[in-house]
Amino acid sequence: MSAFTPDADWLHWKVGPCLPSYKPPAGAVDAHCHVFGPGSQFPFAPERKYTPCDASKDQLWALRDHLGFSRNVIVQATCHGADNRALVDALHHSQGFARGVATVKGSVTDSELQALHAAGVRGVRFNFVKRLVDALPFDELGTIAERIKPLGWHIVIYFEAQELPELYDFFTALPTTVVVDHMGRPDVTKPVDGPEFGLFLKLLRENENFWSKVSCPERLSQVGPPGYDDVVPFARAVVEQFPERVLWGTDWPHPNMKSHMPDDGHLVDMIPKIAVTEELQKKLLIDNPMRLYWPELG
Template identity: 70%
Template sequence: MDRPTTGGFTKTPGWLDWYDGPSKPELKLPPGAVDAHCHVFGPGTEFPYAPERKYTPCDASKEQLFALRDYLGFARNVIVQATCHGADNRALVDALRASNGRARGVATVRAEVSDALLQELHEAGVHGVRFNFVKRLVDFTPKVELLEIAARIAELGWHVVVYFEAADLPELWDFFSALPTPVVVDHMGRPDVSMPIDGPEFKLFVKYMHEHPQVWSKVSCPERLSHSGPPALYGERRPYADVVPFARRLVEMFPDRVLWGTDWPHPNLKGHMPDDGLLVDYIAQIAPTQELRRKLLVDNPMRLYWPEE
């Protein structure tokens, strides 16, 4: 894969470029596997970053994403609008249209979005909108506006993707419960994996999923959640061991409502940049049977993003 470029703009200090020499996964993915959480950034010269962005990334093009998809053994992608592009979904739509039907999208929209633009996004392959509640990444949007957006996209058969941190779930519980669509939670609600798996924080998230059958969870991004980190120099292929019990519990308890994605190109990641081949091999730890892997990687994302097939 070609290295990312700066595209003529200045990256945020400390930004880690994505790992451009991923290993070949040892895990053979089931036919039709979907990378259900990834991004495109720019290129900034073609799709400028939003003036209100909290960070400026490296470029990560659709061509680079699709090359990684093929190299890792995935058949399809779900591309999630990056916060650095705000509500300008042009880079996302460009990637969807170039995918020949092999990608679907999750957009960011504002309350004033027109019906015509929503229809254009739908025809391009968008099937959801993302609401981000991580304060260091986005400015606050009034919940009444988000509810208006959710009501409008429900008519298109879309869902809402929510990104928040575990400590904020009690405050957000009622709002999430009021959404008129399926709700997909990014990265298990970012639990603190140094705490017991049966501790109050993660137990509350499991309770939420149990009580709300319209709620799904992505069991991705161990590299963001781990305290133990990857093995030195990627020398063995069972990394992020402290995250495994949390993800595996959700996969086994809610096998029909879990998704997985690489999160390439791993925005705003501190400390280390993961080997995407190693991340694929991580799947075997959290979904240890072929049946669970088929549900996680094929059946569930196809039902949510390609319901017509």
């Protein structure tokens, strides 16, 4: 049993997702997913903004195999704060088939960074979604970006579209590769060729160190499952304009979903809608994540 009780409105991830019609190519990477606890073994952070259900590494491996993927990139969830023990445990038990994105504080030591690197961490995530953090991490990000650069790590940033204008100059000054979560959470009720999403495309176009995850349609869509069709034009625009700098992931176990819990099989079936050729699918699911997270195998 978990030592923690999930929030009353917490939606449990879908047990027994459908088998997707789309079969990912051999070697495909789910490049954005999480592990939660188990809370009895890896306690959630006291400062967390939500208390989730447990979602263990073994359950993640089972989902990976069911969906037809080969590897995972596990991103530290905000419910664990900067305590990366659950992430590191999953990496140690992955047999080399998972890499990680950690959360660290400015006080992290060089030896701690080296230990995370040895475990398989290759990036650090910073959250700029104001409703999920107490303070925006400007100072820590700038300091840590310089410290992780010699390790070859990258920065992952999470923000919402309306916040990009005030963050744009700060982000573009970062000295590392930068990966944006979920296309910067565009408002899909606005035009794909409008100024708001246009600023995000400009960010990618004018800064070749910026990548984007074309993930989480369930967080962005107004029309909902199974097709999330209103998200497709946005994700397809990013994939087709920046095919060498895109990643895809399930976002399992889908933290903080309030309207519905997606079926991961349906999410996989979106892939050929946003990457419409086998060449684009190979870049999205294999070439790009392998280059970023397993460069030694290239």
